[in-house]
Amino acid sequence: xxxxxxxxxxxxxxxxxxxxxxxxxxxxxxxxxxxxxxxxxxxxxxxxxxxxxxxxxxxxxxxxxxxxxxxxxxxxxxxxxxxxxxxxxxxxxxxxxxxxxxxxxxxxxxxxxxxxxxxxxxxxxxxxxxxxxxxxxxxxxxxxxxxxxxxxxxxxxxxxxxxxxxxxxxxxxxxxxxxxxxxxxxxxxxxxxxxxxxxxxxxxxxxxxxxxxxxxxxxxxxxxxxxxxxxxxxxxxxxxxxxxxxxxxxxxxxxxxxxxxxxxxxxxxxxxxxxxxxxxxxxxxxxxxxxxxxxxxxxxxxxxxxxxxxxxxxxxxxxxxxxxxxxxxxxxxxxx
Amino acid sequence: xxxxxxxxxxxxxxxxxxxxxxxxxxxxxxxxxxxxxxxxxxxxxxxxxxxxxxxxxxxxxxxxxxxxxxxxxxxxxxxxxxxxxxxxxxxxxxxxxxxxxxxxxxxxxxxxxxxxxxxxxxxxxxxxxxxxxxxxxxxxxxxxxxxxxxxxxxxxxxxxxxxxxxxxxxxxxxxxxxxxxxxxxxxxxxxxxxxxxxxxxxxxxxxxxxxxxxxxxxxxxxxxxxxxxxxxxxxxxxxxxxxxxxxxxxxxxxxxxxxxxxxxxxxxxxxxxxxxxxxxxxxxxxxxxxxxxxxxxxxxxxxxxxxxxxxxxxxxxxxxxxxxxxxxxxxxxxxxxxxxxxxxxxxxxxxxxxxxxxxxxxxxxxxxxxxxxxxxxxxxxxxxxxxxxxxxxxxxxxxxxxxxxxxxxxxxxxxxxxxxxxxxxxxxxxxxxxxxx
Numbered sequence: 001x002x003x004x005x006x007x008x009x010x011x012x013x014x015x016x017x018x019x020x021x022x023x024x025x026x027x028x029x030x031x032x033x034x035x036x037x038x039x040x041x042x043x044x045x046x047x048x049x050x051x052x053x054x055x056x057x058x059x060x061x062x063x064x065x066x067x068x069x070x071x072x073x074x075x076x077x078x079x080x081x082x083x084x085x086x087x088x089x090x091x092x093x094x095x096x097x098x099x100x101x102x103x104x105x106x107x108x109x110x111x112x113x114x115x116x117x118x119x120x121x122x123x124x125x126x127x128x129x130x131x132x133x134x135x136x137x138x139x140x141x142x143x144x145x146x147x148x149x150x151x152x153x154x155x156x157x158x159x160x161x162x163x164x165x166x167x168x169x170x171x172x173x174x175x176x177x178x179x180x181x182x183x184x185x186x187x188x189x190x191x192x193x194x195x196x197x198x199x200x201x202x203x204x205x206x207x208x209x210x211x212x213x214x215x216x217x218x219x220x221x222x223x224x225x226x227x228x229x230x231x232x233x234x235x236x237x238x239x240x241x242x243x244x245x246x247x248x249x250x251x252x253x254x255x256x257x258x259x260x261x262x263x264x265x266x267x268x269x270x271x272x273x274x275x276x277x278x279x280x281x282x283x284x285x286x287x288x289x290x291x292x293x294x295x296x297x298x299x300x301x302x303x304x305x306x307x308x309x310x311x312x313x314x315x316x317x318x319x320x321x322x323x324x325x326x327x328x329x330x331x332x333x334x335x336x
Numbered sequence: 337x338x339x340x341x342x343x344x345x346x347x348x349x350x351x352x353x354x355x356x357x358x359x360x361x362x363x364x365x366x367x368x369x370x371x372x373x374x375x376x377x378x379x380x381x382x383x384x385x386x387x388x389x390x391x392x393x394x395x396x397x398x399x400x401x402x403x404x405x406x407x408x409x410x411x412x413x414x415x416x417x418x419x420x421x422x423x424x425x426x427x428x429x430x431x432x433x434x435x436x437x438x439x440x441x442x443x444x445x446x447x448x449x450x451x452x453x454x455x456x457x458x459x460x461x462x463x464x465x466x467x468x469x470x471x472x473x474x475x476x477x478x479x480x481x482x483x484x485x486x487x488x489x490x491x492x493x494x495x496x497x498x499x500x501x502x503x504x505x506x507x508x509x510x511x512x513x514x515x516x517x518x519x520x521x522x523x524x525x526x527x528x529x530x531x532x533x534x535x536x537x538x539x540x541x542x543x544x545x546x547x548x549x550x551x552x553x554x555x556x557x558x559x560x561x562x563x564x565x566x567x568x569x570x571x572x573x574x575x576x577x578x579x580x581x582x583x584x585x586x587x588x589x590x591x592x593x594x595x596x597x598x599x600x601x602x603x604x605x606x607x608x609x610x611x612x613x614x615x616x617x618x619x620x621x622x623x624x625x626x627x628x629x630x631x632x633x634x635x636x637x638x639x640x641x642x643x644x645x646x647x648x649x650x651x652x653x654x655x656x657x658x659x660x661x662x663x664x665x666x667x668x669x670x671x672x673x674x675x676x677x678x679x680x681x682x683x684x685x686x687x688x689x690x691x692x693x694x695x696x697x698x699x700x701x702x703x704x705x706x707x708x709x710x711x712x713x714x715x716x717x718x719x720x721x722x723x724x725x726x727x728x729x730x731x732x733x734x735x736x737x738x739x740x741x742x743x744x745x746x747x748x749x750x751x752x753x754x755x756x757x758x759x760x761x762x763x764x765x766x767x768x769x770x771x772x773x
Contacts, residue, residue, distance in 0.1 A: 042527040099757060111393060111526045115691060116760055118684055123753030125680075129746035133739075246680065250538060253531050301475075313542040316535030323524060323532050325456070 006291035008160040023175035026271030027230035029255035037262035041113030047249035048124035053228025054235035056084035073143035089224030254319035260329030367596035374603040377705030382657030388696030391630035398682035399537025404506030404662025411502035413494035423477025430474035437466020510659020518651040564598040567591040694766025719747030
């Protein structure tokens with residue numbers, strides 16, 4: 001019984017939150033990685049694009065709710081997600097047309113593009129705060145839990161409860177679907193293959209008749225979709241505040257770099273590595289020891305490796321470690 | 337237009353704008369803006385020597401500024417009674433053991449000739465065991481120190497020395513951490529370096545936010561001593577009363593103007609010294625070498641220049657200047673608030689200043705610092721004015737109008753983004769471009 005209780009405890013506090021947060025990071029890191037491998041720069045504005053996507057979902061779901069459309073028991077945000085994706089893609093393409101295109105034509109250095117993306121970050125951040133305000137927005141409706149702690153306890157008769165929030169379920173399922181779709185697109189379709197060719201060797205791809213503008217357009221469409229879904233899911237799960245997305249950029253970059261920049265599989269792995277290490281390092285192991293060790297060996301304190309306040313700092317710590325030990329990341333980067 | 341005439345025009349325009357604010361808004365506001373402009377331009381000079389002259393992307397401005405601020409606490413606050421007896425020394429010893437374990441693991445990693453995996457394993461075990469030994473030693477004293485009057489102190493305190501000393505110490509603290517950070521990350525490509533420095537600066541802020549025994553964390557340290565007299569003291573001085581009668585300004589206002597003016601004089605002196613030294617450095621063979629490395633690393637390397645060492649050098653110098661400015665900022669505020677360190681305000685805004693002012697030109701960086709800070713402060717009222725102008729025809733009860741007016745303050749971020757994008761597009765070399773030598 002103690003053993004099962006311990007397992008449930010781990011599942012409840014590490015595995016489920018880790019999978020959720022990991023999928024959100026992975027979707028974000030995929031966006032950054034794809035921009036990097038095709039357009040060759042680190043896009044600092046990606047967090048704000050995610051925020052833009054989340055904002056579109058919020059505004060649309062308010063509109064739909066006022067019109068009386070819901071998707072009970074699922075949140076309305078899922079219903080409006082396709083329209084929000086279109087909004088985000090349009091915004092990305094407009095920004096590209098008016099800003100990034102100029103520097104692409106000039107063949108600017110990647111640092112210049114990076115600084116340009118900071119300008120875009122400021123502008124988009126201001127725009128979002130201007131439209132919805134800086135406050136906290138909760139746009140979750142519908143059923144809160146798939147599995148409640150008490151129900152779980154009643155069914156199994158264990159001391160520890162296991163909860164699965166609807167947002168967590170949605171996040172994991174949607175991420176899996178999106179990733180499968182993305183890999184199918186990149187590996188099986190002609191457009192996807194032309195994109196990979198373009199990112200591998202630009203000159204050769206141009207010579208073989210690939211239209212660069214089309215590749216760039218597709219890239220922004222994929223990025224917009226990923227950003228919108230990731231942003232909306234994060235907002236649904238943890239409530240939407242515009243400034244949190246600025247702080248989310250760094251864990252996402254860490255995820256992309258840890259996995260190997262430019263490699264989609266790496267981005268996903270990196271997302272989960274970051275998410276799980278944040279949870280594992282800041283988890284208080286006291287209760288787990290209580291279940292697994294003989295009672296005399298249970299330590300007195302909380303048995304935390306680092307206090308929970310350092311949660312986000314861990315992603316930077318891992319980033320620094322990876323840059324030190326293996327700058328190319330887990331999977332060697334720079335290819336789609 | 338030549339550079340020197342550009343410098344004249346922009347400097348005259350900027351001082352006229354500040355004088356305009358002084359005459360039409362208030363001298364207090366003008367001096368507040370001026371003081372922060374001075375500090376911003378010192379930070380900008382620090383980043384400019386790294387980016388403009390050596391091509392290093394340092395996104396860690398926030399961290400170095402915060403370390404400079406920390407120097408204020410360590411130098412100028414009175415030591416907390418009983419805190420050192422409660423185990424201040426043990427904390428220091430614990431930290432030393434942890435650092436020692438890191439150094440040992442690095443030395444072992446470099447010297448030993450075994451399989452790479454075993455090397456990593458050994459280094460890792462060393463660091464981890466060092467960490468746990470530190471935790472074992474440190475945990476109880478930290479608890480004890482944080483329990484000493486947590487509402488008022490609950491931290492080690494400082495050395496009760498004059499606060500002006502904290503400026504050079506802040507610079508040293510920043511320089512020391514820049515040495516470590518540079519050792520870790522300067523080998524990286526520019527994008528990675530940007531992200532790594534940004535990440536490390538966030539780690540520094542998290543450390544200052546959570547280690548209450550050192551900086552009181554989110555409880556802030558208030559009432560830092562000042563290098564200039566207090567307003568209350570001034571108000572009772574005879575000469576202040578005389579001047580106030582003569583100029584027909586209320587004593588309270590005059591006293592705060594005098595305080596701000598004395599800060600301005602101090603900051604101006606520091607700015608001039610830093611500018612003077614940097615101008616010498618940039619014009620010297622050293623500056624020429626830095627630019628040669630920036631423009632073509634391979635050929636500079638072939639000429640026998642040690643690129644890693646030079647990069648590290650300039651990274652330390654620039655970061656020390658940022659640390660100095662950070663210390664000055666905290667002294668001006670009179671309090672240390674770790675929560676207020678945001679990358680948007682510190683790192684990215686300073687970068688906009690460098691790019692807009694002109695990377696590679698010290699005078700350009702200063703004008704960039706002044707201009708952008710001025711806009712940053714004034715864009716809030718400007719945005720409000722703009723919105724109220726375009727919504728004059730809408731009735732006051734309209735929801736859209738009230739919503740727009742409520743969020744008008746956030747236009748400042750949009751302004752800043754647009755300024756940066758316009759500068760990069762139409763004046764990529766900045767207002768005052770680098771001198772062609």
